Amino acid sequence: MRSGIKVFAPASVANVAVGFDALGFAIEKPGDEIIARFSDKPGLRITKITGAKGKLPYEVEQNTAGLAALRLLQHLGEEGRGIEMELHKKLPIGSGLGSSAASAVAGAFAINELLKRPLEKRELLPFALQGEELASGSIHADNVAPSLLGGMILTRQNEPLDVQRVPVPYGLYAAVIHPEVQILTKDARNILSDQVSLKQAIQQTANMGAFVIGMFKLDIELIGRSLQDVMIEPQRAKLIPLFYEVKEAAMKAGALGCSISGAGPSIFTLNANSLIAENVGEAMRKVYFDAKIESQLYVSPINNEGAILY
Amino acid sequence: MRSGIKVFAPASVANVAVGFDALGFAIEKPGDEIIARFSDKPGLRITKITGAKGKLPYEVEQNTAGLAALRLLQHLGEEGRGIEMELHKKLPIGSGLGSSAASAVAGAFAINELLKRPLEKRELLPFALQGEELASGSIHADNVAPSLLGGMILTRQNEPLDVQRVPVPYGLYAAVIHPEVQILTKDARNILSDQVSLKQAIQQTANMGAFVIGMFKLDIELIGRSLQDVMIEPQRAKLIPLFYEVKEAAMKAGALGCSISGAGPSIFTLNANSLIAENVGEAMRKVYFDAKIESQLYVSPINNEGAILY
Numbered sequence: 370m371r372s373g374i375k376v377f378a379p380a381s382v383a384n385v386a387v388g389f390d391a392l393g394f395a396i397e398k399p400g401d402e403i404i405a406r407f408s409d410k411p412g413l414r415i416t417k418i419t420g421a422k423g424k425l426p427y428e429v430e431q432n433t434a435g436l437a438a439l440r441l442l443q444h445l446g447e448e449g450r451g452i453e454m455e456l457h458k459k460l461p462i463g464s465g466l467g468s469s470a471a472s473a474v475a476g477a478f479a480i481n482e483l484l485k486r487p488l489e490k491r492e493l494l495p496f497a498l499q500g501e502e503l504a505s506g507s508i509h510a511d512n513v514a515p516s517l518l519g520g521m522i523l524t525r526q527n528e529p530l531d532v533q534r535v536p537v538p539y540g541l542y543a544a545v546i547h548p549e550v551q552i553l554t555k556d557a558r559n560i561l562s563d564q565v566s567l568k569q570a571i572q573q574t575a576n577m578g579a580f581v582i583g584m585f586k587l588d589i590e591l592i593g594r595s596l597q598d599v600m601i602e603p604q605r606a607k608l609i610p611l612f613y614e615v616k617e618a619a620m621k622a623g624a625l626g627c628s629i630s631g632a633g634p635s636i637f638t639l640n641a642n643s644l645i646a647e648n649v650g651e652a653m654r655k656v657y658f659d660a661k662i663e664s665q666l667y668v669s670p671i672n673n674e675g676a677i678l679y
Numbered sequence: 680m681r682s683g684i685k686v687f688a689p690a691s692v693a694n695v696a697v698g699f700d701a702l703g704f705a706i707e708k709p710g711d712e713i714i715a716r717f718s719d720k721p722g723l724r725i726t727k728i729t730g731a732k733g734k735l736p737y738e739v740e741q742n743t744a745g746l747a748a749l750r751l752l753q754h755l756g757e758e759g760r761g762i763e764m765e766l767h768k769k770l771p772i773g774s775g776l777g778s779s780a781a782s783a784v785a786g787a788f789a790i791n792e793l794l795k796r797p798l799e800k801r802e803l804l805p806f807a808l809q810g811e812e813l814a815s816g817s818i819h820a821d822n823v824a825p826s827l828l829g830g831m832i833l834t835r836q837n838e839p840l841d842v843q844r845v846p847v848p849y850g851l852y853a854a855v856i857h858p859e860v861q862i863l864t865k866d867a868r869n870i871l872s873d874q875v876s877l878k879q880a881i882q883q884t885a886n887m888g889a890f891v892i893g894m895f896k897l898d899i900e901l902i903g904r905s906l907q908d909v910m911i912e913p914q915r916a917k918l919i920p921l922f923y924e925v926k927e928a929a930m931k932a933g934a935l936g937c938s939i940s941g942a943g944p945s946i947f948t949l950n951a952n953s954l955i956a957e958n959v960g961e962a963m964r965k966v967y968f969d970a971k972i973e974s975q976l977y978v979s980p981i982n983n984e985g986a987i988l989y
Contacts, residue, residue, distance in 0.1 A: 391885035525889035525905060533892045567873050570880040570910060574887045575701035579835035581891040582843045595835060600880060
């Protein structure tokens with residue numbers, strides 16, 4: 370068997386309280402891995418999938434990573450090339466951590482690396498987006514862009530795509546807890562009213578502006594004051610067991626802010642430093658532990674790398 | 680008669696397309712002037728008002744500038760001090776240019792100058808806000824803060840007050856046209872639905888974030904792409920004669936963005952430089968001229984001073 374390359378695409382937190390469907394940041398772990406290598410048999414094939422409890426399809430066009438990879442190969446006129454991919458799915462599906470985005474990013478990124486980088490990293494976005502669309506039903510860069518590019522990214526507009534980097538103050542740390550209950554993005558979306566009050570929209574907009582100012586000015590307290598979701602969180606909190614208890618524990622332990630990660634059920638916090646993030650993470654974990662709900666805790670700086678070659 | 684001091688507080692553009700009830704910037708002209716001097720007769724009196732077609736009251740507590748001045752004097756324990764104020768109202772009322780805010784700012788600022796600056800400029804905000812509340816019926820810093828402090832200011836929250844400066848790229852120029860039709864803020868507010876669509880709120884929030892990024896990064900094109908009001912402008916445009924014709928003329932002439940100033944009827948544009956702003960201003964003026972609607976045009980850099988002592 371020929372030697373291949375191995376890539377990693379990280380989990381990401383979308384929405385980030387102030388930027389529903391727009392803002393997202395990457396964390397260091399967990400993430401999806403793909404191994405890709407050339408093969409004598411023409412065409413792209415998925416030869417191995419681990420994780421995801423055997424739920425993911427091997428058909429390239431039905432698989433998020435496979436489709437992203439295929440679309441990139443087609444763009445490059447290399448779809449006849451014999452390539453094998455192994456997908457090691459380490460991100461839980463339906464966790465609110467950008468699982469499908471990470472797979473799609475890993476798929477496109479792996480192909481680009483295997484082919485010796487015909488495209489710039491940023492140019493891979495459209496292909497990863499097409500892969501992710503398979504899972505979410507629409508083009509949404511809020512998880513895909515940070516998983517690929519790292520850091521915190523604001524998607525101003527999906528079509529045509531307009532993504533902008535938000536600078537991240539040094540030391541800003543995330544603590545993210547994933548309780549083991551599954552929420553389908555579809556259900557989390559269906560629960561949302563298609564109207565919001567003008568008052569909420571005003572507050573949300575002002576908080577977004579202030580949050581970005583805080584990120585640029587390294588004003589940790591402003592980041593904390595701004596990091597509020599008055600629009601979506603009140604509607605979705607009920608889908609997540611003990612959401613308000615976890616949030617209260619996190620805020621008491623010193624989090625700058627705490628809200629739902631993506632469509633949930635994961636809950637994220639941003640914190641002024643790693644020590645606080647550790648304490649906040651433990652406080653959140655204890656709430657689920659005491660309630661006998663299984664959970665995974667991820668404490669991580671903002672991941673400024675995004676997808677990487679191992 | 681004793682010699683006094685003379686102050687100026689500028690007009691301001693609130694909402695700025697992306698920040699309804701939150702964002703505002705000051706322009707250089709027009710603005711309100713106040714002359715203040717000590718008097719042997721105890722207490723604060725308004726002795727002269729010019730402009731505003733004789734509509735403004737001389738009773739201190741009924742006058743926006745008077746009340747702001749009085750509240751500051753009370754705070755300082757100086758309400759017995761004999762002080763005369765002349766108000767030269769040069770800003771049209773109901774124009775959408777922060778007329779009442781400028782008066783309130785001038786009132787508080789004049790007293791602070793006359794008393795040799797017992798407070799920092801920023802500390803005058805609460806008093807100016809109380810004056811402006813008389814006109815608008817609620818505490819709103821979106822015009823008051825830029826008129827006092829200059830530049831572009833985001834009001835994250837009115838109570839407790841949280842205002843943040845947004846940096847302004849050098850050369851950014853406003854062209855603002857005021858058609859001579861009166862819109863009462865109250866009517867402009869009543870026309871608004873108290874609900875907005877989630878989709879609009881998402882776009883508005885993303886545009887606010889991107890606009891702030893553009894201002895920090897000096898990314899003129901991003902500022903232009905972001906400067907869109909999908910939430911309020913479609914509802915209020917019908918109150919303003921020829922709004923869409925003016926906007927089209929402005930955009931064709933090269934404006935970065937064009938929307939309603941405050942509650943209207945004034946229409947503002949932001950522009951990459953003064954030459955473009957002049958052209959844009961003339962294009963807007965021509966629409967009203969051709970339609971035989973009287974208008975005033977103001978072409979100005981963002982005013983970074985705010986209220987000043989003449």
